[in-house]
Amino acid sequence: MPYVLDPTRGLSTTTPSHTAASTSGQTSSILLKRNVPPAEPWRRHISPDAATPTVFTFFEKATSTWQYIVVDPHTSDAVVIDPVLDYDASSGSITTQTADGLLSFIEHERLTVRRILETHAHADHLTAAQYLKQQLGQHIPVCIGQRITQVQKTFAPKYGFDDPSVFDNTFDCFFKDDEEFKLGQLCCRVMHLPGHTPDHVGYLIGKAVFTGDSIFNPDVGSARADFPGGNAEDLYASMQRLLSLPTAYRLFVGHDYPQDRDQTCWSTVEEQRERNKHLKLGTDAETFIKWRKERDAVLGAPKLLHPSLQVNIRAGKLPPKDAQGRVFFKIPITSEVDV
Known part of the structure; x- marks a missing residue:
């Protein structure tokens, strides 16, 4: 049975007032009137040189996701990378508490968001990209790599997105x-x-690299490569490309899964070369690829796989409403019985 979202509300379900988009400048006046407190960054990474941004890092604990607000210190222009939309699978409710905290932070810091950047079609959390665009102004582009069209073609038939206009x-x-x-x-x-x-x-912005899930912190290692279109050989090559960058560059990751330590969002290329548990300097391709494939073969599916993909291949838009105005997430099934 599909998860059911509240059909009487739009993308934002915290209060009806959130359905109104801000079209005048970068002010989130709705949030200010409601006294939404700004999210507190885990760290404020101040720009170390004229070519490298200041980075504000926010950890979303429910999905262990790092969100980034990246700022040019010369102008206060900013981009938001991989923002999270809150989703409770047990109730089917979508809320915007996390995204509203980011918006309030942007307002309090007097930043001007120029783009919303996605690293990939996430399978473990819903993106808040579309909601941020609504609130910040419809002129702000939501950006991703060109091969998202390949991912859309793969998953559209799985979720009944048969009409190309859904994209x-x-x-x-x-x-x-x-x-x-x-x-x-x-x-x-x-x-x-x-x-x-x-x-x-x-x-890559100056000496900062926002890697998404192409590499994780050294004691976490690497991400799975078993999703449709994923490839362990390609993952090895991508990680090697990151390890070939100058040693002082900081790699800001998409997730962290700490054990016996606080969460952290970055490490240097030098630290990754020396300590990445899956692919440090000198790890040969055959060893890594064999291990990654064997590991992926025993992993279960992410718990938010289907809701995430149905939203994320559409840049954060919920599935289209049915004739009665209802919104559903669909879960494909396979069965050996015809009942």
């Missing part, structure tokens, strides 16, 4: 490999980092 007005920008764009005075470069998923990209 209209979802993602606004499809980055090409090694494409560059500006964040204020900073230069940003898109890195295609496939393996975990085929569409996966990272963002």
Whole structure:
């Protein structure tokens, strides 16, 4: 039986007032009137040089996801990377507490968001990209790597997205490999980092790299590569590409799963070369690929797999309403019996 969302409400379910989009500048006046407190960053990584951004890092505990607000210190222009939309699978409710905290932080810091960046079509959390776009202004593009169209074609038939128009007005920008764009005075470069998923990209800005799930902290190692289009050989090559960067560069990861330590969002390339538990410097391709495939073969599916993909391949939009105005998440099944 599919999960049922409240059909009487839109994307935002915390209060009816959230359905109104902010179209004048970057002010989230709705949030200010409601006194939504700004999210408190886990760390404030102040820009170390003229080419590297200031990075505010936010850990979403329910899905162990790192969200980033990345700022050009010269202009206060910003991008938001991999924001989370709150979803309770047991009740089918979607709320915006996490995203509202980010919005309030943006307002209190007087930042101007220029883009919302996704590293890939996540299978373990719902993206808040579309909600942030509604609140910050419809002119702000939601961006992802160009191979998201491959992921959309793979999963559209699984969830009954048979009409191609369901992908209209979802993602606004499809980055090409090694494409560059500006964040204020900073230069940003898109890195295609496939393996975990085929569409996966990272963002290189000065000496900071936002890696998504292409590499994890050294004591966590690497992400699975068994999703459709995933590939352990490609993951090895992507991790090696990250390890080939200058040793002082910081790799900001998409998730963290700490054991016996506090969560952390980054490590240096040098630390990854020396200590990555799955692929440190000198690990040969055959050893890594064999281990990764064997490990993936015994992993269960992420608990939010189906809700996440149905939202994330549409840039954060919920599934289309049915004729009665209801919204459902669909769960594909296989069965050996016809009952």
